[in-house]
Amino acid sequence: MAPLTELSPAEEAAARAKEQAEQDVLPYKWTQTIGDVDITISVPGNLKGRDLVVDIKKESISAGIKGQEPILKGTLPHAIRIDDSTWTLSSAPNNTKVVEIHLDKANKMEWWPHVVTDAPKIDVTKIVPENSKLSDLDGETRSMVEKMMFDQRQKEMGLPTSDEQKKMDILKKFQEQHPEMDFSKAKIN
Incomplete structure (x- = not known):
């Protein structure tokens, strides 16, 4: 395996431009968050929902106009939750409509390099996630993230983490109960 090498700023810019050009020629546009993928496909404005064929499966997708080759078809890079994935047809400017497909990722902790495995990849290491709010997280995840943030601040200030503080509190209580010792x-480890 070749060693990883740092790209120069010019090489990095060229790689990003190549990636963008590959994405721009796809017959659909797509965006993602860590939890879902949204795809848009432009279609003629005279079409109705019944004129479309959209087939969303756990690990594959096919979408297009009835009687024609699918505009989007292939194997998904990762599984989705079918029950939480949807599609709609919306009006758009210039007498066009847009098929909007929402895919709910089964694994909410990974970025997708592409929508279907035979499409050009993006470099997922360059993704800068949008700022999410703690209030967006479920209770258990939120408390875990808050604890990690607290512990990080404590370490930066040279203070004990929550676990270290808990151990010190237990030792202090034990000392108070056993003054003879x-x-x-x-040492606290």
């Missing part, structure tokens, strides 16, 4: 050489 010598804790001068006690």
Whole structure:
């Protein structure tokens, strides 16, 4: 395996431009968050929902106009939750309509390099996630993230993390209950 090399700013810019050009020629546009993928396909404005064929499966997708080759078809890079994935047909400017497909990722912790596996890839290491709010997270995840943020701030200030503080509190309580014992050489690990 070749060693990873740093790209010069010019090489990096060229790689981004090549990636953008590859994405621009796709017959659809797509965006993603860490939890879902949204795809838009422009179609003629005279079409109705019944004129379209959109087939969303756990690991594949096909979308297009009835009687024609699908505009989007292939294997998804990762599984989705079918029950939470949808599609709609909306009016757009210039007598066109847009098929909007929403795919709910089964794994909410990974970026997709492409919508279908035979499409050009994007460099997922360059994705800068949007700022999410703690209030967007479920209770258990939110408390875990808040604890991690607290512990990081404590470390930066040279103070004990929440786990270290808990151990110190237990030791202090034990010392108070057993004043006859010598804790001068006690270490907390």
